[in-house]
Amino acid sequence: MAEVRTIKTPAEQTLSVAYEAARGALPGGKAVARLRDDAFRRFDASGLPHRRVEEWKYTDLRALMREALPLAAPPDAAAKTHAKDAGRLFAGVDCRRLVFVDGAFVPEASDLTAEAGLSIGSLAEALAEGDAQLGKAFQTDDAAVALNTALMGDGAVIRIAAGTALQRPIQLVFAASAGKPSAAFIRSLILIETGAKVALIETHEGGGNQINAAVELNVDDKAQVDYIKTTQTHGLHVGSMLATVGADAIFNTFAFNADASLVRNQMFVRFAGEGTKAGIRGVSLGRNKDHLDTTLLIEHAAGRCESREQFRSVLDDEAQGVFQGKIVVKPHAQKTDAKMMTRALLLSEDAEADNKPELEIFADDVICGHGATISAPSEELKFYLRSRGIPEQEAEALLVQAFVGEAIEEIAHKGIREALMVAALKWLGARG
Numbered sequence: 001m002a003e004v005r006t007i008k009t010p011a012e013q014t015l016s017v018a019y020e021a022a023r024g025a026l027p028g029g030k031a032v033a034r035l036r037d038d039a040f041r042r043f044d045a046s047g048l049p050h051r052r053v054e055e056w057k058y059t060d061l062r063a064l065m066r067e068a069l070p071l072a073a074p075p076d077a078a079a080k081t082h083a084k085d086a087g088r089l090f091a092g093v094d095c096r097r098l099v100f101v102d103g104a105f106v107p108e109a110s111d112l113t114a115e116a117g118l119s120i121g122s123l124a125e126a127l128a129e130g131d132a133q134l135g136k137a138f139q140t141d142d143a144a145v146a147l148n149t150a151l152m153g154d155g156a157v158i159r160i161a162a163g164t165a166l167q168r169p170i171q172l173v174f175a176a177s178a179g180k181p182s183a184a185f186i187r188s189l190i191l192i193e194t195g196a197k198v199a200l201i202e203t204h205e206g207g208g209n210q211i212n213a214a215v216e217l218n219v220d221d222k223a224q225v226d227y228i229k230t231t232q233t234h235g236l237h238v239g240s241m242l243a244t245v246g247a248d249a250i251f252n253t254f255a256f257n258a259d260a261s262l263v264r265n266q267m268f269v270r271f272a273g274e275g276t277k278a279g280i281r282g283v284s285l286g287r288n289k290d291h292l293d294t295t296l297l298i299e300h301a302a303g304r305c306e307s308r309e310q311f312r313s314v315l316d317d318e319a320q321g322v323f324q325g326k327i328v329v330k331p332h333a334q335k336t337d338a339k340m341m342t343r344a345l346l347l348s349e350d351a352e353a354d355n356k357p358e359l360e361i362f363a364d365d366v367i368c369g370h371g372a373t374i375s376a377p378s379e380e381l382k383f384y385l386r387s388r389g390i391p392e393q394e395a396e397a398l399l400v401q402a403f404v405g406e407a408i409e410e411i412a413h414k415g416i417r418e419a420l421m422v423a424a425l426k427w428l429g430a431r432g
Contacts, residue, residue, distance in 0.1 A: 012047050014068035018183075019150055022071060026153065028127035035134070039149035042141065049143045058322040058354045059264050059293045061144070065236060069210045071151070072102035072182035079177035084109045087173035087203045089230060089423055093415035095171040095201065102177050102209070103184030104154050117164030117196070123155040123187055132157065132189060137216040137242040138268040138299075144238045148214045152187035155213075158200075162193040162220070169199035169226075169413065174213065176206025181235065183210040190217045194246075197224040199413055208235040214242065221246035221273055227253040228416055230423075231260050238264045247273025247302065254411055255282035255311075256420050257292045258427045266295040271305040271333075278307040283407050283420075285427045286319030286351075293322035298340075300333040303363075309340040312407045314400055315351035316431065326358040327368065334363050340370040345377060345403055347396070347431075397428050 008016070019040050026036065048065055049056035075083070083101045098120065099109040105122040112120060126132040134149075156172055174186060192198060204211060211233065219225050223246070231237055237260065245251045257263050267280065284292040294311055313321035323342040344353035357370035377399045385395035404424045411417040 008047065009062055011065045011068040015147070016044065018068065018071055022151065026151070027124040028132075029130055031130070032127050032132070036150045039146045043143050043146040043150060046143050055142070055295060055324065058324070059291065061238075061264070064262060064291075065210070069181050069183040072104070072184045072209070074104055075101035075106065075177055079179065080106050080109060082178065083173070083175045086175035086205060087171060089203060089232075090171060090201060090416065090419050093169060093419060095169045097171045097173055098156055099173045099175065100154065100186065101175050102182060103174070103186045105156070115166070117161035118166060119159040121157040123157050123189060124153060126157045126189070133191065134189060134216060136218045137244045138270050140242065140268050142240065142266070144212060144264075144266070145214055145240050145242070148185050148187060148212045148240065151185035151212075152214075153185055155186045155188035156190070157188070158190045160192045160196040160198055163195045165197040166199075169201050169416065171201040171203065174202070174204045174211070176209045176233070176235075178207070181208045181210075184212070186211065186213040188215045190215065192217070192219045192223045192225055194220040195222045196220070199226040199416070200228070201416065202227070202229040204230070204237060204239070205232045206235070209233070210236045212238045214240040217241060217243040219243065219245040219249055219251060222248045224250040225252065226412060228256070228411070229253070229265070230256045230420070231263050231265065232258060233263070234261045236262045239266070241267040241269070243267070243269045245269065245271050245273070245276050245278065248275040249273070251276060251278040252412070253280050255294065256423065257283070258285040258423060260290060260292065262291045264293040264295065268297045270299040270301050271307070272301050274302045274304045276305045278305070279410060280307065280309045281407055281410055282311045283404050283424070284311070284313040284321055285404070285424065286313065286321055287316040287431070288319065289317070290319040291322075292319070294324070295322070296325040298325070298327045298338070300327065300329045300336045300338060303333045304335040305333070306337040310407060310410070311342045312403060313344045313353060314347065314404060315344060315353060316347040318348070318350045320352045321354070323355045323357070323372070325356070325370070326360065327370070328360045329363050329366055329368065331362040334365040336363060336366040336368065338366070338368045342372045344374045345400065346374065347377070347400070397431070400428055401425065
């Protein structure tokens with residue numbers, strides 16, 4: 001029988017060449033090198049994910065990624081100086097800023113003042129010193145995560161000691177330089193010990209780069225975490241969260257996508273201890289030909305946990321919004337309470353929303369549900385507003401604002417909540 005070989009696309013060929021050229025210079029010792037080689041072999045066997053891979057059905061990366069850009073060079077002085085103005089969406093929030101340019105840590109633009117119970121470092125340095133505790137969070141065979149593991153260059157390493165309650169949010173600012181478009185593979189490791197409390201903000205902004213960013217998040221028992229991610233990029237952005245959450249924790253995330261061309265945000269979350277409560281939410285605002293994909297795999301591996309997954313998208317022009325969410329309840333995760341809802345608002349007849357919520361339940365004493373809606377703004381409500389003297393365009397904007405605001409209001413931190421509401425209003429104000 002003739003052997004069947006998969007023909008590599010030009011992008012896959014370029015990635016293979018790039019890995020072979022870079023592998024000797026990437027940070028880490030022999031153990032990390034073996035980890036990289038194994039990850040790249042797994043990626044090379046499957047290639048870029050495509051529509052025949054169920055989890056990537058609506059975001060055919062093999063078709064969308066026609067070419068692979070060269071790996072980013074270390075940022076120069078001008079790029080580092082320019083990065084000091086990045087991440088200003090949260091300028092009104094008192095944050096500790098950690099700045100990265102083209103995936104590389106920029107200490108001189110970051111706030112590294114000492115604080116009890118907090119340790120901050122660079123992943124490149126941790127890999128070089130053998131101090132990167134990778135692999136403690138959710139493990140997945142996803143091709144994008146495998147590629148990130150193979151080519152990871154730098155990112156943040158944050159450790160929050162047991163019982164530490166940080167008063168200021170930590171903002172990870174990932175900016176792109178104004179030079180030649182390039183590719184960056186960013187990996188961050190965040191360890192939150194028992195009883196610690198923190199708010200984290202991850203922001204991505206910039207031009208036509210290709211970004212593959214992954215965050216490993218390990219949350220111990222009784223910790224409280226609020227994780228906000230904003231993506232405002234005009235290139236290709238694939239972001240992965242790999243999270244394991246312990247018992248009796250409070251775990252909230254919010255993803256905000258606006259003014260972004262091609263985004264795939266995927267979250268892999270395991271509740272590994274009993275009694276945890278989680279709110280996993282987000283808003284996507286798309287126009288022109290934006291493609292905004294949110295994909296979740298939420299695994300209830302312990303009993304008596306509660307999770308709420310709520311996502312909303314507003315799509316104008318020819319934008320496409322994708323939501324794929326799967327809740328898996330393991331056999332011993334009794335008393336699970338999990339509910340998932342996704343809503344899409346279409347402002348144009350050419351916009352498209354693909355919603356696919358799923359449940360896999362292997363326990364018999366649970367409360368679980370899911371739902372999805374796709375609609376245009378209510379004509380009745382618009383007529384009501386217009387009858388009060390409000391012009392049609394303003395009436396529609398008010399309805400969209402209320403639709404988005406209901407989700408944003410769930411964010412606990414007042415400053416972050418207000419900043420995202422301002423960003424949503426700015427997006428609305430830019431509509432023709």
